[in-house]
Amino acid sequence: xxxxxxxxxxxxxxxxxxxxxxxxxxxxxxxxxENAISDKLFTATLSNTSGxxxxxxxxxxxxxxxxxxxxxxxxxxxxxxxxxxDSIEDQVFNQLALEDKxxxxxxxxxxxxxxxxxxxxxxxxxxxYNPFSTNQNIKVSExxxxxxxxxxxxxxxxxxxxxxxxxxNISIENTINTDDLEDYLNNEISExxxxx
Amino acid sequence: xxxxxxxxxxxxxxxxDQAFRSLMTEYKERLYWHIRKIVLNHDDADDVLQNTFIKxxxxxxxxxxxxxxxxxxxxxATNESITFIKKRAKSQQIESEELQQQLVNNLEADVYFDxxxxxxxxxxxxxxxxxxxxxxxxxxxxxxxxxxAISEIxxxxxGGLKANYHHAVKKIEKILTQN
Numbered sequence: 001x002x003x004x005x006x007x008x009x010x011x012x013x014x015x016x017x018x019x020x021x022x023x024x025x026x027x028x029x030x031x032x033x034e035n036a037i038s039d040k041l042f043t044a045t046l047s048n049t050s051g052x053x054x055x056x057x058x059x060x061x062x063x064x065x066x067x068x069x070x071x072x073x074x075x076x077x078x079x080x081x082x083x084x085x086d087s088i089e090d091q092v093f094n095q096l097a098l099e100d101k102x103x104x105x106x107x108x109x110x111x112x113x114x115x116x117x118x119x120x121x122x123x124x125x126x127x128x129y130n131p132f133s134t135n136q137n138i139k140v141s142e143x144x145x146x147x148x149x150x151x152x153x154x155x156x157x158x159x160x161x162x163x164x165x166x167x168x169n170i171s172i173e174n175t176i177n178t179d180d181l182e183d184y185l186n187n188e189i190s191e192x193x194x195x196x
Numbered sequence: 197x198x199x200x201x202x203x204x205x206x207x208x209x210x211x212x213d214q215a216f217r218s219l220m221t222e223y224k225e226r227l228y229w230h231i232r233k234i235v236l237n238h239d240d241a242d243d244v245l246q247n248t249f250i251k252x253x254x255x256x257x258x259x260x261x262x263x264x265x266x267x268x269x270x271x272x273a274t275n276e277s278i279t280f281i282k283k284r285a286k287s288q289q290i291e292s293e294e295l296q297q298q299l300v301n302n303l304e305a306d307v308y309f310d311x312x313x314x315x316x317x318x319x320x321x322x323x324x325x326x327x328x329x330x331x332x333x334x335x336x337x338x339x340x341x342x343x344x345a346i347s348e349i350x351x352x353x354x355g356g357l358k359a360n361y362h363h364a365v366k367k368i369e370k371i372l373t374q375n
Contacts, residue, residue: 006365009362009365009366009369010365010366010368010369011369012314012369012372012373013318013337013365013368013369013372016314016315016318017337019311019312019314019315020315020338021229021232021233021311021315021319021338022303022309022310022311022312022315022316022318022319023229023232023233023236023238023308023309023310023311024308024309024310025228025238025308026238026308029238029242030224030225030228033220033224033228033242033245033246034217034220034221034224036246037220037245037246037249037250038213038217040246040250041250041253044250
């Protein structure tokens with residue numbers, strides 16, 4: 001389309017054609033473009049001839065790999081329960097308060113196994129050192145007298161150690177009421193005797 | 197310098213660097229303005245121009261001389277410009293047409309756009325054309341290129357180009373008249 005034709009169908013375009021596009025460029029831009037392109041080519045050539053290769057998509061995935069690694073490093077391996085650090089102060093103070101209270105020795109804790117061991121030992125000794133015929137009925141008073149006369153010199157710990165295997169198989173939970181036993185021990189046995 | 201001689205020197209490893217510098221000196225301005233009118237922004241045009249020359253350097257061994265060296269380089273520049281627009285639009289998750297509008301809207305604040313009001317209006321009108329019409333219009337209207345040359349570059353028939361240009365002129369004139 002020649003200019004006269006343009007004038008005919010597009011007079012405004014024909015009028016402003018000489019004005020050009022209106023674009024400009026930085027000063028001396030075209031003086032330096034060859035050097036810029038040569039530098040770019042040189043850099044590209046260097047990277048292509050180093051002989052080193054990288055796995056496919058390595059650079060594309062590098063950011064994700066590094067970020068993932070950083071995230072792992074920042075997350076401790078050991079996890080703590082949810083809200084643990086919110087309540088740790090209270091828990092520590094509760095522990096401290098418990099430690100300040102005087103210790104109470106529970107008789108139930110110590111005397112139940114001792115009493116059980118004593119009872120079991122007694123039964124066993126009776127069967128071992130029985131001076132009477134096994135076919136005869138033994139009166140309780142005779143047994144008490146026999147013990148009082150010092151025929152048994154083993155203490156309860158020695159007995160328990162000696163018959164440890166047998167004692168382990170003895171269940172006292174269903175045969176001895178622990179409350180009754182504790183009452184009995186509290187009422188009938190003085191505390192001093194525990195330590196003598 | 198004769199195209200055949202220049203191509204021979206470009207394809208010879210002993211003379212390629214010197215010949216390539218001559219090639220850039222010869223075509224840098226024409227290619228720059230061709231690219232600039234597609235991407236509109238100077239920095240983007242600079243990037244595309246450099247990429248175009250680098251592509252020419254790497255592919256010169258494959259140049260068979262079926263078309264003129266000038267046409268071959270223009271084709272590369274055109275493709276690089278279109279690819280640039282598409283990539284930029286994709287990175288912004290918008291269509292190329294929307295990006296074209298953004299680019300032309302940026303012209304008002306562009307220190308490297310000295311156009312007056314009517315020239316700015318003209319750029320807004322050009323941005324509303326389909327891509328091929330836009331490229332044909334720029335080559336014919338601003339660069340006064342002959343249809344034969346445009347035909348060789350864009351690998352389109354002269355008749356098709358004339359139709360494209362005619363439609364573009366009519367549409368732009370209508371837009372300018374309305375405003």
